[in-house]
Amino acid sequence: MNNIYFPPYFVVKNGIHGLGVFITADLKKGKIVFKMKGKMVNTPSRTSVQIGMNKHIEDNIAGHINHSCTPNVAVHRRMHYFICLRDIKEGEEIMFDYNQNEDMIAAPFICECCQKKIMGRKRPVKTQPKIRVAEHA
Numbered sequence: 001m002n003n004i005y006f007p008p009y010f011v012v013k014n015g016i017h018g019l020g021v022f023i024t025a026d027l028k029k030g031k032i033v034f035k036m037k038g039k040m041v042n043t044p045s046r047t048s049v050q051i052g053m054n055k056h057i058e059d060n061i062a063g064h065i066n067h068s069c070t071p072n073v074a075v076h077r078r079m080h081y082f083i084c085l086r087d088i089k090e091g092e093e094i095m096f097d098y099n100q101n102e103d104m105i106a107a108p109f110i111c112e113c114c115q116k117k118i119m120g121r122k123r124p125v126k127t128q129p130k131i132r133v134a135e136h137a
């Protein structure tokens, strides 16, 4: 697909692991990256972002943000913002920790960086596969 630009801060394009959301400007820690807008749903989907108890939002941009265990953005649930957790450089992909934000992942998967099962934070630990120490870049 063609790159989709969302001025001033980001572009959705093909990354290493399929589509991702990339920053087109340097952003400082604490900065709002964008505010999610979209349909509210009661149950999580592959693309929804949780913003409360049984509250999920389907946002065109957020639906493309990939998971990382060392995230550089996080969800501000009440305000529906994505916020920078650290300074982010132009060209970096933004990623958030699905396990931190989501109670339940609609389509659980194994994280490529650490082999942890990403399924949401309320699942019992004993169901996770053996975890090796992650080496995050």
Ligand SMILES: [Zn+2]
Pocket: 068, 069, 070, 111, 112, 113, 114, 115, 116, 134
């Ligand atoms: Zn990981």
